Amino acid sequence: MLAEPVTVSRALLRMWQLVAQDRWVIFAAFSALIIAALSEISVPHYLTASIFSAQSGEVAVFHRNVRLLVLLCFTSGICSGLRGCCFGIANMILVKRMRETLYSSLLLQDISFFDSETVGDLTSRLGADCQQVSRVIGNDLNLILRNGLQGVGALIYLLYLSWPLGLCTLIICSTLSAVMLLYGSYQKKAAKLIQECTASANEVAQETFSLMRTVRVYGTEKDEVERYKHWLGKLADISLRQSAAYGFWNLSFNTLYHSTQIIAVLFGGTSILAGHITAEQLTKFILYSEWLIYSTWWVGDNLSSLMQSVGASEKVFQLMDLLPSDQFISKGLKLQNLLGHIEFENVSFHYSSRPTVPVLQHVSISVHPNEVVAIVGLSGSGKSTLVNLLLRLYEPTNGQILIDGFSLKELDVMWWRERIGFVGQEPRLFRMDISSNIRYGCTRDIKQKDVEWAAKQAYAHDFISSLPHGYQTLVDDDLLSGGQKQRIAIARAILRDPTVLILDEATSALDAESEHNVKGVLRAIRSDLATRRSVIVIAHRLSTIQAADRIVVMDAGQVVEMGSHRELLLKDGLYARLTRRQADAVA
Template sequence: ATIKKMLSFSVPDWWLIAIGFIFLIGAAVGEIFLPLYTGRIITAIVAPEKNDQFLTIIFEIAMISVAVSICTGLRGGVMTYYIDRLNLRIRNALFSSILHQEIGFFDEQRTGDITSRLTSDTTTMSDTIGLEFNVFLRSMIKGVGVCVFMFALSWRMSLITFMGFPLIFSASKVYGKYYKKTQKQVQDKFAKANEVAQEVCSSMQTVRSFANEKSEAAQYKLRLKDVLKIQIKQAVSYSFYQWCTESFELLLIVFTLWYGGYLIVMGKLPSANFISFILYQEELGNCFSEIGDVYTGIMQALGAAEKVFELIERKPLLSLNDGTEEPSCIKGHIAFKNVSFAYPSRPDQLVLENLSFEVQPGEVVALVGPSGGGKSSCVKLIQRFYEPTAGEIMLDGISVSSYKHQFLHEKVSLVGQEPVLYARSIRKNIIYGLEDDQYTDESILNASKLANSHNFIMELRDGYNTESGEKGIQLSGGQKQRVAIARALVRNPSVLLLDEATSALDTESEYLVQEALERSKSHRTVLLIAHRLSTVERADRIVVIVKGKVEEIGSHSELMAKQGTYYNLVYRTDQSKDENLELNNDDNTGSNLMRLRHIS
């Protein structure tokens, strides 16, 4: 089944395969005649009556050799081009499938596993299967031709030769099954090793900060040792397999020589035919040896191919093509109606439970509460990163799951607490995800000014064309966050989600961004998550979420008048002289924080 899937990816290149197959037949057929002519040359040398045929035979074999070399070269070039195209096609199909998986898939899968499938496994399956299939066809065609010539030379010796092949085939079949099993284990262990390398390379500053280079190197070495243990088993099994097949082949050759000599003595076989037959038998052995190696190689590639196709064919639990709604206007009214939610990786642990609240169009609403209380989960559900376990999230009276994927994310923009920039220019980071007709230079400038990023960008050497580096490493934390805000605002979204979006900004920059958001809120709904009191108290309304439930709703002054959870939070903040508004479940949190400050 896996090979059939592999061949289905080769259909667009059928013309390349056909051309390569023609050259392959030409090379194989030419090679079939070489042992026959070699036998004739030897006979012409040792038999004086045939010396005059020597030059003619040499010329004919030279012409055949030239034709074979030309066909072999053309076949190799065409098939290599086909394999390269196949590799790219499989990589594109796999990457496209990965991009369309639900966010929960990435919560459960390790990055190292995914990159291993996308890099080493795709290369292994396309290169190995493409190359081995080429060798297999050549050996099969050549083997069939050799068998025909062997029967033509001596049917008696041919029958003796073929009697030993079932033993060789049986050994190959047993070894192939075992090798396929162990190769899948090797692929899994390599993926585990890649996880270590991936994590270390993406967090090198942390590794260096804790001087943990030796430990990480030891961890990687340990993972590779697990690979080596399986490869030792493969080496032992391969040694036994080679011993079996070589023993069968050598015994077969010895018996054939004895029987051929007997036929010559009895006058039933010409000596010239005997020489050619022995050469053909050697050639047939090479063909079957190549087929055996091909079988081993294909078993190795199938271990990788099964994992790749499993991911290519995986249907996302949350499809991007479910929604159909695309209204002409979005006002920005958000409603959570009895929403309960648990992450797919922790289905038994509810993060939100029967949660309900509304955000009116043009309103700025702040979500506050303890870490892990469910605030960020609300933002993720609005973005439809996940589906709620129960209840509905509505946008302008329509479930967010009913909107078209592209449309929803044009109208709802998110700035997270850890903004991600890509290794490209600042300009390209700002217009990320937009088509050419969806932005102008003026809209980029306006968004940057609104996010208070224009000034620092213009101070950079190449301005908006400055490369931000991998994950924005060339910019400071506050600069990255302001570029991320500009990226959200350039879309002119109807709903702006800010998940700790101003946490890395200095006081002045935060004030300017907040002022800009205030100016633009008449046509934009803003839902923000923040711990800073200065950010929260400017919101129109505040929703206090504790343990996945709404505990209080109101403006800053209203909630202070209630003297409830929010009041206690603000009072604790004032007492600690800290701007961070962090609500914890532990009643002793305030004293714990004070002790930590004293220790530091």
């Protein structure tokens, strides 16, 4: 991530890069802004001139001033409308591109990144933070530039009318600007703290809602409320300090604003009495003084909002600047004829966050084409880690994995994953219809009859057909049981026609009949000589894998036994003990 903090100029440059291809909208918006600002700043001059020309009886001058005043008002109104429309479009483009870029950047990170980042934090960046940043063009810059331009115009006019009075007003506005900068700097820090506390509060709420059944069973509703209230309390403290700072800012503004009025009346009245200026000039001076002070106030108010947006953008831009995983950058080999011969050669692994805790130690396993290899062992023995390494979700710490004699690191990772069918122990389905869930991830042309064939192979066709809308039924958490979801996930894996099929506890949520049917799928895979398919099965239910060609028994990250079901029973080792325990549990 970026080592240095995001400054206003850097944040604005990044936003410009996001909207640069639609720069015509920005140029149109700023052109309209300049014309509208110049028109508005000219209104007080002609308004005052119209009143005093009417008072002095100068009819021709009065009519000319009124015509100019009407023209300026129409010009200002039309350009303000165009300005608002264009800035609104720019806003939409910015937030769309920012979310697209951030989402793409996040999806291309290593799995280890998602191990360290929370879902609530990432969704908060995509949602609230991107929306906060989108205010920069449409609201903050728009109003800062408009009022800044009008303020400069008002100051020039004041110095032209009376440079001593103009300098006094300038000193007051400079003081106000200094207070404004301090306030804006504080707002930037406060925005970052609010951003972090909001993300933490969202994470607590999301976690509680997703585990609501656990919360309800253990009766920890009050504890969860306290956890949520903890972060709300921090948010309230920051907001309280923000309110105090805003009060100080308003106090400064009102004091300095009224000082300007007093100075204008005091010195302006004296100048009128001395004959140095006219009443018309003093009126114009007071109007433009108010315009200048209010422009300064608006610039300060929007600058503090800009600082908040920049504070919110810091984490967003850091995430956007993350480099994609090497797996997506490097172009590897694509084998012409993949057989599915897999070899783990002296593979060791530990997580980067826990380098002293080995997960796998010197594991050597081979899987031949059209062979079913089962991996069993106690929980935490490293079975699923082997699968994660084969899927290249993680890289081995030592050793290597060979596919048909080629190192897995040399292969194109996307090509490799397209040739794997994977069913996890906790099947996750997307909120889309069942047919789309089964098709998910298939790159070839899939027809509905292919989907139904895969569902039949996974013994899911009957229950899908009995649903209200059949294969077009929208998947909902409460609609399907765990076993039904698992069978849909198996159908998804079969539809890919993979060279390597991985079933990681794929029968854990199935009833006895469904498990028997899935065993039938395994038997069919073995007997189908037309497709050379390597199958790796991880199972706690040892009855599922008794017919496997080889069974690998793991313990504490090491391979301790290997052989057929009968051979391992004769050894009377860990596998035999596990088999007896399960038989006793069933009895």
